[in-house]
Amino acid sequence: MFRAHTAICTMSLTAFGVSVAIAFTPTDENLAATSFDAKPRASTTQKYSRWMSRLPDSVLLSQLSLPGTHNSCALHDGLSFGFAKCQSWQLADQLKSGIRFIDIRCRRVDDGFLIHHGVISQRMTFKEVRDVCQNFLREHPSECIVMSIKEESTAQRATRSFEETFSDVTKDDEKLWHISREVPLLREVRNHIVLVDRVGTLGGLNWDGLQQQDEYMAPLELKEQLIRAHLDKAITAENNQWFINFCSGTVPGRLLTPKKYAANLNEFTLDVLIQKLREKPIRLGTIVMDFPGEDLLERIVETNFAGKKVN
16 A cells, blocks of 8 residues: 655644644655646646547547546635645646546625635636636547536525526536536537536536545545445446546545645555556546646546557
8 A cells, every 4th residue: 555755744823712733744756646736747738638539439428537636726725724725736737637527616606606615715716617618628629528516615695596697607608518417428528518517406417326436534544445446336337327436535633634635545546546457448437636646647548548448
């Protein structure tokens, strides 16, 4: 079992009368599956910005091994002491590096959507997220983006429902979206955003109908078991079943921020994939990560082409 070696020093402070323990983890240059850099390597974006162009039109999205990010726009920590930030790369760079599943958390404010992680604003609107995706697809029409949408935090000064707000902010770009309860073929969704509905009223792929592993507060040892077990299920299940496997998490009681959690679980996941791919070509499902590194992204993407398994 791989363990990232990180030096941790802690101190405590009192903020608003509450004692808070803070852990600092320096960047470990030896991490292969995790990146805290501001941008992915140029070689990665050149190689994987159009990786879906290599796939046949006839494949179901559920058949694919898709790299994804958890809380995809959570780049700002606010006053969370390391617990709100989940990514280092901007959304546009994530897409260029090969990420094809994104996790978007919307808070209703003044009848619009602001991107949040909990109560922490991520200084971005939903329309800006849409624009990033639209620009990427315009430049890379062979690709699709799977977007999970979830309501975050409590609404502020909102006079309409989440569904009504979503309909309003997407009314001028209906052709951009693929909104259906059915798992699509790739030919149907190239140059589109595929909606995954975590609200329940938006009409996209039903979140509860997908095979998920998202125990986001599991201790590291248990999370390793859960990741491995969900991978095993994805490998043996029918192609029309969509598996989503979250490597992300946090354990505040053990001072495990998303950054430190990722430094352990991303490396573990890469090791497991290397072992499994020695045996035979496999379908992984969607692997959702915090702070993904280029080696892990490459391993997930290339799984789609090992042994021509998607022909």
